[in-house]
Amino acid sequence: MTAPIKQPLNIVLIGPPGAGKSTIAEALVRERQLVSISTGQRLRAEIKAHSLIGRAVAPYLDKGELAPDSLMDRLLRASLETLDPEQGFLLDGYPRTLHQARGFDGTLADYGRMLHAVLALEVADDEAIRRLSGRRICEGAGEPFPVHIDDLASMLRCQERGGRLVERDDDQPNVVRQRVIVYHEQTRPLLDFYESAGLLRHINAHGAPAEVARRALAALPAVQA
Numbered sequence: 247m248t249a250p251i252k253q254p255l256n257i258v259l260i261g262p263p264g265a266g267k268s269t270i271a272e273a274l275v276r277e278r279q280l281v282s283i284s285t286g287q288r289l290r291a292e293i294k295a296h297s298l299i300g301r302a303v304a305p306y307l308d309k310g311e312l313a314p315d316s317l318m319d320r321l322l323r324a325s326l327e328t329l330d331p332e333q334g335f336l337l338d339g340y341p342r343t344l345h346q347a348r349g350f351d352g353t354l355a356d357y358g359r360m361l362h363a364v365l366a367l368e369v370a371d372d373e374a375i376r377r378l379s380g381r382r383i384c385e386g387a388g389e390p391f392p393v394h395i396d397d398l399a400s401m402l403r404c405q406e407r408g409g410r411l412v413e414r415d416d417d418q419p420n421v422v423r424q425r426v427i428v429y430h431e432q433t434r435p436l437l438d439f440y441e442s443a444g445l446l447r448h449i450n451a452h453g454a455p456a457e458v459a460r461r462a463l464a465a466l467p468a469v470q471a
């Protein structure tokens with residue numbers, strides 16, 4: 247048996263759009279007391295705030311393209327900068343290109359951290375597209391949460407809380423297709439990169455969110471108490 251690794255636990259989550267990254271990230275963060283760093287959420291908040299960064303990245307997100315590596319690298323550094331060194335992280339959405347992955351190695355070294363595992367959520371393209379085209383965000387009822395138009399229970403939960411359903415701009419069908427293409431072209435090569443580094447763990451992302459979260463949790467390395 248391998249000895250448990252020392253805290254803090256640092257994890258990267260990779261998966262195509264529609265794999266359920268943010269849902270699974272939420273479960274992992276809760277169960278393992280990690281800080282969540284979601285680059286997609288961060289960019290959407292910048293866009294909402296009409297900040298300089300927001301205005302710079304909006305055209306990329308609108309088209310389903312990736313934001314520039316240099317900007318993402320700086321954004322990631324800024325997130326790690328403010329993180330308590332004792333605190334582990336769950337990174338959802340970065341790295342997303344080979345360039346980012348190589349730069350990330352240097353960034354981790356600069357902050358005296360190591361990466362313990364990369365979880366790759368795997369889902370078929372047609373299922374990912376089905377999930378995204380029916381996805382809505384329930385807003386105005388506390389913390390926003392995703393619902394699916396085929397999932398009556400989640401729709402009712404939103405209604406009962408007085409929330410309203412909002413569609414993410416990049417969940418429009420033509421943008422979704424582009425996001426999936428970009429994933430295959432630019433992000434999938436990271437799986438080989440992390441496989442070679444001995445860090446990759448494949449997670450079957452088909453099935454109910456609780457079931458996928460259970461698989462992801464089981465794939466996390468043990469840490470010292």
Ligand code: ADP
Binds near residue numbers: 261
């Ligand atoms: P999804 O994985 O479902 O497409 P995310 O919320 O992770 O959704 O990301 C939304 C968008 O934000 C991406 O399509 C991309 O434009 C941008 N983005 C997020 N993270 C990165 C990154 N590391 N590099 C470049 N662009 C990014």
